[in-house]
Amino acid sequence: MPKKLTTSLFVALIALAVFDKTAGAQRVQVAYAGSMTAVMNRGLGPALRRDLRLRLEGRAQGAYGLAHLIISGAIRPDIFISITPGPMRIVLRAGFARRARPIARTQLVVAYSPHSRFANLFRAGTTAWWQILEKPGLRLGRTNPETDPQGRNFLLMLRAAGRQLGQPQLAQAIAGKPLNRRQIFPEAEVMARLQAGQLDASAAYQTQPVALGLPFIHLPWPLNLGPGSHRALAHIRLRLNGKNYRAGRLVFYAAILARAPHPRRARKLIHWLLRPAAQKILRQYGYDAAASARPLP
Amino acid sequence: MKPKIRSGLRRLTWGAAGAAALAFFLYPFLGLLTPVGRWQWDAGVPGSAAAAVRVSLELTGLAMLFVIAAGTPLAWQLARERGWRRWLWEAPVLLSMLLPPLALGLLLALSLGPSSGLGRILLHLGLETSNSRLAFVLTQIYVSLGYYVIAARAAFAGLDPEWETTAALLGQNRWQSFRRVTLPLARLGLAAALSLAWVRALGEFGAIVITAYYPSGMPVQLWVNLQDSGLPGVMPLLVLFLLIALPLPWAAQILAARRAAPRS
Numbered sequence: 001m002p003k004k005l006t007t008s009l010f011v012a013l014i015a016l017a018v019f020d021k022t023a024g025a026q027r028v029q030v031a032y033a034g035s036m037t038a039v040m041n042r043g044l045g046p047a048l049r050r051d052l053r054l055r056l057e058g059r060a061q062g063a064y065g066l067a068h069l070i071i072s073g074a075i076r077p078d079i080f081i082s083i084t085p086g087p088m089r090i091v092l093r094a095g096f097a098r099r100a101r102p103i104a105r106t107q108l109v110v111a112y113s114p115h116s117r118f119a120n121l122f123r124a125g126t127t128a129w130w131q132i133l134e135k136p137g138l139r140l141g142r143t144n145p146e147t148d149p150q151g152r153n154f155l156l157m158l159r160a161a162g163r164q165l166g167q168p169q170l171a172q173a174i175a176g177k178p179l180n181r182r183q184i185f186p187e188a189e190v191m192a193r194l195q196a197g198q199l200d201a202s203a204a205y206q207t208q209p210v211a212l213g214l215p216f217i218h219l220p221w222p223l224n225l226g227p228g229s230h231r232a233l234a235h236i237r238l239r240l241n242g243k244n245y246r247a248g249r250l251v252f253y254a255a256i257l258a259r260a261p262h263p264r265r266a267r268k269l270i271h272w273l274l275r276p277a278a279q280k281i282l283r284q285y286g287y288d289a290a291a292s293a294r295p296l297p
Numbered sequence: 298m299k300p301k302i303r304s305g306l307r308r309l310t311w312g313a314a315g316a317a318a319l320a321f322f323l324y325p326f327l328g329l330l331t332p333v334g335r336w337q338w339d340a341g342v343p344g345s346a347a348a349a350v351r352v353s354l355e356l357t358g359l360a361m362l363f364v365i366a367a368g369t370p371l372a373w374q375l376a377r378e379r380g381w382r383r384w385l386w387e388a389p390v391l392l393s394m395l396l397p398p399l400a401l402g403l404l405l406a407l408s409l410g411p412s413s414g415l416g417r418i419l420l421h422l423g424l425e426t427s428n429s430r431l432a433f434v435l436t437q438i439y440v441s442l443g444y445y446v447i448a449a450r451a452a453f454a455g456l457d458p459e460w461e462t463t464a465a466l467l468g469q470n471r472w473q474s475f476r477r478v479t480l481p482l483a484r485l486g487l488a489a490a491l492s493l494a495w496v497r498a499l500g501e502f503g504a505i506v507i508t509a510y511y512p513s514g515m516p517v518q519l520w521v522n523l524q525d526s527g528l529p530g531v532m533p534l535l536v537l538f539l540l541i542a543l544p545l546p547w548a549a550q551i552l553a554a555r556r557a558a559p560r561s
Contacts, residue, residue: 009366029428029511037524041345057428059510060524073412074403074507076427115332188523195333195527212527213334261411 027055028265031070032081033063033252034187035150038211039285044273047281052272054265062148062187063087070257071096078266080255083205084149084248085296088255092297097255102293103273104282105251107226108150108157111209111216115197122201122217129217130161133174133201140174141190141202142183145240149248150187152238154203156247157223160236164222178240205250210286225250227291251293329535333528346534349518350541356430356514357499360437364445364494367438369487372449373475394443398503405436405508433509437498445494452486453479488553492546499542515541 028048032040037060045056059066059077067087069075071094080097082088088100110129112122121132133140143151155171155178162170175183185193191208193199209216218224222232225247233247254273256266272278279289371390378386396404409426410416416426426432456479464474480487502516510517515538522530 009363034524037521038526041521041525057511059428060521061506069406069507072407074406074410076411188520188527192333192523192528192531195529196331211525259411 026053026265027057028079028262028269029057029059029077030079030081030269031059031061031066031075031077033066033083033087034060035083035205035208036060036081036252039207039282039287043281043285044278047278048269048272051277052268054269056269064090064147064149067091076259076261077257078260078262079269080257082253083250084153085251085253086149086248088253088296091255091257096258098258100253100255100296101270101274102251102290102295103254103270104279104287104290105226105249105293106205106207106287107219107224107250108153109204109206109209109216109218109224110201111191111194111204111214112201113194113197113199114215116200118200119215122215125217129219130165130170130174134170139198139200140183141185141193141199142175143187143190143203144184145178145238145245148187150203150205151184152240152245153225153247153250156233156236156238156245157219157225159238160233160247161223163236164232178238206288207286226288227293249293251290252287253296255296329532331528333532335529336533337526337529345513345518345521346537349513349515349534350537352433352512353499353514354541356433356512357437357495360434360441360498361491361495363434363438364442364498365491368442368445368449368490368494372446372490373453373479375446375450376453390443390446393439394447398440398501399507401440402436402504402507405432405439405504409435409508428509428511430509430512433505433512433514436505436508437501440501440504441494441498444497445490448490448493449483449487452483452490455486456482485550485553488549492549495546495549496542 030040037058040056040058040060045058048054048056059075061069063082063084064087066075066080067082067090070077070080070091080088080091081103082091082100083106088097091097092100110122110133112119116122118132118135118138121127121135132138142154145151145155155175158171158174162168190199190202191204191212191214194202194214195212204216206216206218208214222229225233236247238245254270256263256270260266283289371386375383375386375390393401406427407413408415409432411420411425411427413426419426424431426435460478460482461474464478465471469477499514500516502520505514506517506520513521515534519531519534519538522534
């Protein structure tokens with residue numbers, strides 16, 4: 001092996017690392033629930049750069065996956081933002097964060113495709129949401145209840161609706177089996193299929209259709225997992241693979257991680273997130289105010 | 298007359314089978330015609346697509362230099378080994394290719410990341426091994442090196458060892474005969490190996506999404522755009538990806554073929 005080549009490759013590697021360091025002078029790394037990608041990229045990211053001169057480096061993935069990556073040490077971000085308390089509790093219990101603050105919340109809605117032959121029915125608002133979802137031939141999408149809280153929450157919501165409406169078969173009629181293969185897709189794919197018109201409707205957090213400009217309908221407040229509905233859903237259970245699940249509050253929690261590479265910037269960012277300027281951006285992207293939600297633990 | 302018809306018929310059948318396979322390759326691209334709303338050329342993020350392209354091209358290019366430097370001698374060695382010794386040399390190479398990329402990403406993050414011993418030492422030296430260019434390049438080298446080595450080994454193995462013997466008899470030392478005889482003869486195969494490694498590294502997602510979400514290369518940017526703005530944000534990047542990934546392997550093949558052709 002010629003020495004010249006080895007030396008130049010070594011120099012290239014060092015240059016790479018050094019260049020990287022200067023480029024990352026004011027960065028802050030945030031691991032957040034995948035559904036927040038739009039508000040982070042288009043809303044909060046640019047505002048953060050303007051207001052605090054911080055460069056937001058986000059990592060958008062499923063919140064449970066992120067929680068496990070964090071406690072295994074595979075990734076080391078400054079801040080973790082989860083939706084529902086579940087993933088955040090994993091991080092808190094492992095001692096990787098001390099406290100998680102609620103920064104916003106959202107609600108469960110039904111998004112629909114503008115290309116769908118049922119679109120007019122959704123738009124008209126004269127037929128009850130569950131009656132539309134029960135229509136034969138309607139292609140419904142949802143996420144995997146085994147791995148994704150949204151998929152679970154949707155099934156729990158259907159069961160609660162069935163109970164409140166006195167129709168015990170409602171969940172079965174709309175969703176089929178909990179692991180109905182025809183309805184289950186990865187989170188990002190559900191929305192993509194709605195856009196492409198391959199699905200007629202899907203379970204969604206309000207923030208998702210808002211970001212994509214897709215139409216959606218609200219669910220009645222006792223069912224939408226918003227501020228008032230938690231009590232109504234609290235006694236509903238879903239049993240999957242030997243585990244019992246309950247509905248989680250649709251609250252976004254943010255925590256500074258114990259081993260954050262940039263703890264000062266992380267504190268600044270969390271502080272900023274709670275201020276009116278950032279909260280206004282969150283509203284624009286369909287997020288509701290955290291209101292009565294309490295910090296964890 | 299009869300055998301002529303038969304051979305014509307055979308050629309037609311083969312042609313039709315080949316065309317069917319080509320149609321199969323091209324069919325998914327019809328997906329680009331799906332009405333998904335107006336394509337967002339930059340998904341609202343200034344320059345994100347351009348940045349992703351630059352990151353991918355620069356860093357994959359750099360990774361390929363390391364792949365050539367580390368892979369060529371190993372491939373040559375592999376082509377020379379026989380029996381159980383060859384198996385011993387080959388096993389680690391295959392191991393790197395057998396793991397699903399996601400598993401590989403997790404292993405790389407755990408063994409090189411900031412919580413690992415080596416990661417901590419490198420961090421002290423100012424070298425970040427997670428979410429950095431270094432992590433990006435290292436992951437790309439790891440996922441593509443095996444493909445390069447296996448393909449390059451085949452290229453070396455296809456050469457007659459007599460050539461090197463002859464070169465030695467003519468007074469060339471090992472390095473000279475490798476550089477002046479073996480390398481030019483294996484050029485076409487090596488170019489194919491390099492294009493394979495290039496495509497593999499450029500398209501890598503499963504491992505890189507764990508080790509180097511930042512700086513986002515094209516595959517991660519596709520994923521980000523899908524979550525950010527859905528299909529209208531993905532389609533333009535997809536087209537860009539095709540335009541950028543394809544020409545380099547083609548150019549490598551054409552260049553190698555031209556150089557390898559005997560000069561008259």
